[in-house]
Amino acid sequence: MYDVVVIGGGPSGATAAEDLAREGRKVAIIDRAGRIKPCGGAIPPRAVRDFNIPDSQIVARINTARMISPTLRQVDIPIEDGYVGMVDREHFDEFLRVRAADAGAERHTGTFLRIDRDSNGTHVIYRDKQTRDEVRLSTKLVIGADGARSNVAKQEVPGGDKIPYVIAYHEIIKAPGKIGSYDPARCDVIYDGKISPDFYGWVFPHGDSASVGMGTENPDVDLKQATADLRAASGLTDCETIRKEGAPIPLKPMERWDNGKDVVLAGDAAGVVAPSSGEGIFYAMVGGRVAATAAAACLASGQVKDLRIARKLFMKDHKAVFKILGAMQNAYYRSDERRERFVSLCHDIDVQKLTFEAYMNKELVKARPMAHIKIGIKNLMHLMGVIPATRA
Structure with a gap:
């Protein structure tokens, strides 16, 4: 028993x-x-602390996240005073x-x-x-x-x-050094309806390997073709494929x-x-x-x-973090025009700092109320179309 x-x-x-x-x-x-x-394989420093994850399991430490819009606008967000740990x-x-x-x-x-x-x-x-x-x-x-x-x-x-769930698919490839738009010290997150009409694509380094994939709720999307397109756009088509995996992710x-x-x-x-x-x-x-x-x-x-x-x-x-992230997904993932606005919003320094402070510690940052007010106003202006989608 x-x-x-x-x-x-x-x-x-x-x-x-x-x-x-x-x-x-x-x-x-x-x-x-x-x-x-x-799985992209990302874990925050809090996971390392709370669950006693040894250095031997961290195959890469990422210091930058790049957001890429449907029109290929790029916003690099530096990860200050920390890192995103990657596991395989x-x-x-x-x-x-x-x-x-x-x-x-x-x-x-x-x-x-x-x-x-x-x-x-x-x-x-x-x-x-x-x-x-x-x-x-x-x-x-x-x-x-x-x-x-x-x-x-x-x-x-x-x-x-x-x-409810999205179907995630990725390919683990042998990672090169810097090639095309690939950087072994940076995570790329691609918000483009041609890759995923309702979620996103990713290119996440894992040290000697990398995860390239995407997710979607749409059953008509060809996941393998979308991932092939993502590899091509990143200059990773010719890299050796180690394995391919797919599974649902709950929402x-x-x-x-x-x-x-x-x-x-x-x-x-x-x-x-x-x-x-x-x-x-x-x-x-x-x-x-x-x-x-x-x-x-x-x-x-x-x-x-x-x-x-x-x-x-x-x-x-x-609960509060999940509620806010759910609202963001509902607001910004529904069209390329909205995705363009989301990447534009990521130019804001306060957005960058609060996002990664919250990511590192897994709680909402309450120390800077004026920054929250500023972000809230700018967010509403984007959703109402007051700010052009191509303007930061």
Whole structure:
């Protein structure tokens, strides 16, 4: 009998499993080996601090972000007094799983099938990758951290089958030095309807490799062709392709994360990817941590209502940021004219400073109210068309 079975071994599930194991709980983690999620790989310094990420996992430190508009206007935003750390999910996720196992979590490799219940309790059923047999793990609680379009969420939590998402696709390539518009010390974010009509494209360096990709909700978009066009525009067509990956990215946190009995969701399964930016690693790890906190509270008290703690803790710290980013996405991603205005707004020094201060620390910056007022006024003027889209 396990205290908790964690389904999914990405950043969220691995973090939850490690936290619980370090508290002395008997934990199992089930993961499908070999799956690598398409991801730009960016993590903020706060993630490095909060989750004790060693330097060995940071494959690049980015000091500039470049925003590129539909008319190819470029705004370089320097990252002052900090950096954007880049990780490669192929190695980063496995590092987190190994760390969870070192803390005492038991690893199982296979595919989640269902949750059964009988007079003896709750049982997680999965198909073992090697033997192809069905395996049953008995447990007191379950953490569903099995990603967007989570099967745990669909089966167990109201609304789990209705999470909106974009489909992300990227290609990991062998990275050159500076070539074309590519710079190994800079992240490029491309707001262009020809690449993505409702999200964005990216070129993110990973040290010896780079992630080039895009995302969209539109099922008619040819993701591979859009990525090929993005590589061509960046001068990266002839670079060797290491691997290609695609997966959904959720766009909105679920209204409920638990089933009121024995299951709580975490990470992408709960929909916690930042709107507008699509940033997910930090929020997934936070989601895993609050799910572990809720599970530990439930085990200690015997009260299933304590499973609600996970969502409450997460939204207390991040609801405001998600709300603002969601409003930005709704306002600026709907047309190339709006995207042009968004990149124009990024010329503003206050926008640049407040954006990256908030990114580094994962909280809204309240120290400069006049800057917020200025940005708010300029934002309204752009949306109303008072300021020309091509003017900073």
